[in-house]
Amino acid sequence: MGRTMAEKVWDAHVVHRAEGEPDLLYIDMHLIHEVTSPQAFEGLRQAGRPVRRPDLTLATEDHNVPTLHIDQPIADPTSRKQVETLRANCAEFGIRLYPMGDAEQGIVHVVGPQRGLTQPGMTIVCGDSHTSTHGAFGALAFGIGTSEVEHVLATQTLPLRPFKTMAITVTGELPHGVSSKDLILAVIAKIGTGGGQGYVLEYRGEAIRALSMEARMTICNMSIEAGARAGMIAPDQTTFDYIRGREHAPTGADWDAAVERWQGLVTDDDAVFDAEVVIDGSALTPFVTWGTNPGQGAPLSASVPDPESFADEGERQAAQRALAYMDLAAGTLLRDIRVDTVFLGSCTNGRIEDLRAAADVLRGRRIDPNVRMLVVPGSMRVKVQAEREGLDKVFTDFGAEWRSAGCSMCLGMNPDQLTPGERCASTSNRNFEGRQGKGGRTHLVSPVVAAATAVRGTLSAPADLDPQPALVG
Amino acid sequence: MKAFSTHTGVGIPLRRSNVDTDQIIPAVYLKRISRTGFEDGLFAAWRADPAFVLNDEAYRAGSVLVAGPDFGTGSSREHAVWALMDYGIRVVISPRFADIFRGNAGKGGLLAAQVTPDDDELLLKWLENHPGDSVSVDLAEQRITCGPLSVAFQIDPYTKWRLLEGLDDIALTLRHADSITQFEATRSALLPTVGASAA
Ligand code: SF4
Numbered sequence: 001m002g003r004t005m006a007e008k009v010w011d012a013h014v015v016h017r018a019e020g021e022p023d024l025l026y027i028d029m030h031l032i033h034e035v036t037s038p039q040a041f042e043g044l045r046q047a048g049r050p051v052r053r054p055d056l057t058l059a060t061e062d063h064n065v066p067t068l069h070i071d072q073p074i075a076d077p078t079s080r081k082q083v084e085t086l087r088a089n090c091a092e093f094g095i096r097l098y099p100m101g102d103a104e105q106g107i108v109h110v111v112g113p114q115r116g117l118t119q120p121g122m123t124i125v126c127g128d129s130h131t132s133t134h135g136a137f138g139a140l141a142f143g144i145g146t147s148e149v150e151h152v153l154a155t156q157t158l159p160l161r162p163f164k165t166m167a168i169t170v171t172g173e174l175p176h177g178v179s180s181k182d183l184i185l186a187v188i189a190k191i192g193t194g195g196g197q198g199y200v201l202e203y204r205g206e207a208i209r210a211l212s213m214e215a216r217m218t219i220c221n222m223s224i225e226a227g228a229r230a231g232m233i234a235p236d237q238t239t240f241d242y243i244r245g246r247e248h249a250p251t252g253a254d255w256d257a258a259v260e261r262w263q264g265l266v267t268d269d270d271a272v273f274d275a276e277v278v279i280d281g282s283a284l285t286p287f288v289t290w291g292t293n294p295g296q297g298a299p300l301s302a303s304v305p306d307p308e309s310f311a312d313e314g315e316r317q318a319a320q321r322a323l324a325y326m327d328l329a330a331g332t333l334l335r336d337i338r339v340d341t342v343f344l345g346s347c348t349n350g351r352i353e354d355l356r357a358a359a360d361v362l363r364g365r366r367i368d369p370n371v372r373m374l375v376v377p378g379s380m381r382v383k384v385q386a387e388r389e390g391l392d393k394v395f396t397d398f399g400a401e402w403r404s405a406g407c408s409m410c411l412g413m414n415p416d417q418l419t420p421g422e423r424c425a426s427t428s429n430r431n432f433e434g435r436q437g438k439g440g441r442t443h444l445v446s447p448v449v450a451a452a453t454a455v456r457g458t459l460s461a462p463a464d465l466d467p468q469p470a471l472v473g
Numbered sequence: 474m475k476a477f478s479t480h481t482g483v484g485i486p487l488r489r490s491n492v493d494t495d496q497i498i499p500a501v502y503l504k505r506i507s508r509t510g511f512e513d514g515l516f517a518a519w520r521a522d523p524a525f526v527l528n529d530e531a532y533r534a535g536s537v538l539v540a541g542p543d544f545g546t547g548s549s550r551e552h553a554v555w556a557l558m559d560y561g562i563r564v565v566i567s568p569r570f571a572d573i574f575r576g577n578a579g580k581g582g583l584l585a586a587q588v589t590p591d592d593d594e595l596l597l598k599w600l601e602n603h604p605g606d607s608v609s610v611d612l613a614e615q616r617i618t619c620g621p622l623s624v625a626f627q628i629d630p631y632t633k634w635r636l637l638e639g640l641d642d643i644a645l646t647l648r649h650a651d652s653i654t655q656f657e658a659t660r661s662a663l664l665p666t667v668g669a670s671a672a
Contacts (some may be wrong), residue, residue: 015656016649024649027657028664038506046508049643052653055666078504085506096667116663147551147580147642155646157653248665258663 001266004165006200009140009265011027013123015157022159026266028061028122030152031061031108034086034094035413036127041089041152047230051093052156059090059097062107066414067376067403070100079414089429093153104407105380109133109347113217114381117248120235121261125152130347130429131224136216137243138235138265140200143224163229164274166199168422170207172282177463179357180215181349181427181446183207183279184222185287185297191277193295196228200277202267203233206253207281213242214353222429225294234266282306286461288334289444291322298334300449300461326441327421334459337443341424342373342400342454343436344447346410349427350378353431354447355386359394361462367399368457373450375400375418376408401456425453474582476639477612480563482536482618484608486600487526492540492549494574498556500548500631510555537597539566539608545574546583554581564610566617566626568593579632580642584612586626610672612637 003011006027016024030053037059044051051057064079074080081107083100088098098104104111109130111334112118120138125131127149134141144158152158168187201223208216216233240259243249250258289297290304296319298305307319307330323330329339344350344358355377362363367373375395377383383405386392392402409416410428412430418424418440431442441457450458496550519525524533538557544567545553554577565583568590578585590595599620600606610621610626612633619626628636636640636643646653 016652024652026653026660039508042506042508047641047643057670082506110533117667119665122664145551151643152648154643155647155650155653156657157649159642188474199595246507250663254663261663269568285653 002269002271005202005265006140006163006165006230007249009121009138009269010162010370012121015139023277024157024161025123027125027152027156027158028056029112029117029124030057030156031112031131032057032086032149032321033126033128033129035080035107036146037061037149038082038085039146040127040153041093043150044093044153047390049154051056051095054096055093056156057095057153058088058112059095060097060105060108060111061086061100061406062105062405063408063411064413065100065105066407067406067416067460070404075122075397076415082296089277089423102385103380106381107347107350107407107427109217109221109460110350110382113213113242114142114246116243116248119243119249119258120267125158128217130221131225131234132229132231133217133221133347135220135230135232136224137239137406138232138262140232142230146411163326164199166196166201166228166275166277167273168201168203168278168282169205169278171205171206171278172205172280173210174207174284176279178284178286179226179448182284182287184219184288185279185294186275186284186428186442187279187285187299188222188226190279190292192239193225193293194227196223196226199228201226201228201231202273203231204267205281208233209236211238212353213238214351217351218348222294223428229461235262237354238253241307245259247410274467275445286446286449288425288449288459288465289317289442290326290328290334292325292431293318293322294431294444296322297444300334302334304332304334306327320426321327335464337423337459338457339371339423339425339443339459341422341425342371342450343376343409343416343426343428344400344450345376345378345403345408346426346428347378347407348429349447350376352382352385354387355382355391358447358451359391360449361465362398362455363394364398364468365398365455365465367454371454371457373398373400373454374409375402376416377407398454411435412440418442423452425459474639474641474644477563477582477584477636479609480536480584481607481609481610482563483524483532483534483605484537484539484596484600485532486597487538487540488597488601489621490541491543491546494545494550495564497545497549497553501554502556503550508555509559511552512559512561514552515556515560528605534561536561537564537566537608537610538562539600542568542590543591544570545578546571549573549575549577549670554578554583558583564608565572565594566596571641579635580639582636582639584610584628584636586610586617586628588617588626589626590594592624
């Protein structure tokens, strides 16, 4: 019987297998950041163990870093301590680090792919649940806990129990104005935040094949919001074109050999998935969340649902709690929901294509006077590229704030936070209570919906806007 | 991880059931970057009460905690085990442990000894009536002795073996170090490396 892509990658990394024991898998790349690594390093020190493969380990500062005044020391003592600890640990154990201010610094899941470190068929881990992002290249990539971080540092392996596989097939062509963010939000609303539990998801079908690499990363990124540990997309010409020429990509004859190997990774025709879901991509429209988990979403054209309309008792109660927290009344048109803040950024939607898409909407327009908009590139490279294209000017002319790279308001560990009761349209991935700041209210949206929302002040799609004024100059 | 064979220390009678991990160590202590020094967070809320057992001079230096059923429920934080061990606890005795806590304990080198509800009650009573008495725990024999009492305890064979050998997860994996080295020799040379830091 044929094998799925996930099974092929798994099988190729088994170091040790024995009856009744988890498989011991080799890890090709270990990404680390300041929040989940300090205790792992301390564990190594206590046990007198070295890092086995510093050359397969890369660190970046992202969760805590401020996005303003990055040339100055971090003001918050806890944040500063975490960042300083990472620097000391990397120096002690010989690990390459991209610190705040470095041209390569950025969110760990933006940095790996942009340097060509994320390649098909690899196993990639990081002490961060959105490691699933890297699966867009046909890598098996997932988040791990702190004691697992220590385990990988010490052994470059992880003991793992096998997972099940789920195919998510998206048929047809996404309509104009519908992005991969809308698609993944619709997938999560359909299968639920627990629907992917125990599975590795493989996204396939026409609509997926037509997506750019960056759009594919957005989809795999949010696999975790569907409960799955990993999401994958088969490598194809789009993948190869993206990797080719990047610092860590193979070159010359090595390149051809690598591509040939990558082409063999795709799921066999006769492979059987443990579960399958089919979605009609051509029927999708812009999608946003109204509640406090990523599964509580609806098309932007809909209204806030009535909790009574949920058949399941648990879902009904969750919806009631969510509406109370979000201060929303059932039946309100989503388009009528007024926001205070718009956040464009994160490892979900902080790449150059996301910034370009938003800038295209904003060009020649002015921000709603009651809205503040934060644009935070996912990495310093994205920032530099955007500035080269003049996107920073588009954002600042529009009235948005242009910042330096980091996780920023995605989780509010740095000063970029919502205040209690503040409502935000955010291109990030989690709308949990207080995620973006204590008492803050989050609506997850795509980059173009974020942009249109900043223009009108209420949740909106570009199609809701008056025609763009003729661009002068 | 230190191997565990036998341990003798003052017994602490904690007559409470459903001691959840938020009670063992409250969330505010999780922001720290260290892996040790969590003893001040152990039972932080309860220790504010002068009548709490650990505030009794006779029990303060105890190392064998005897609790009611369902010890270690709630969040999966590994810090709960760290806090107990940092305080000096080497053995927790209870008629029933939460699964994740039991797993974390085994990984961290803390012995979670499961006894029958009747034996638990006998141990609690004895320690309450004889403050400062010692409890001896023999892992190989799976036996607890305290004053005139001698009771058996349960532990799964795998965890018992690991504790006796002092093998943490990493040590277990490193028994396959040769396989890892062999695997590394077969890895494609095309796979990327980041290069070590200059430091
Ligand atoms: S941007 Fe948000 S989701 Fe992504 S790594 Fe940072 S905190 Fe996590």
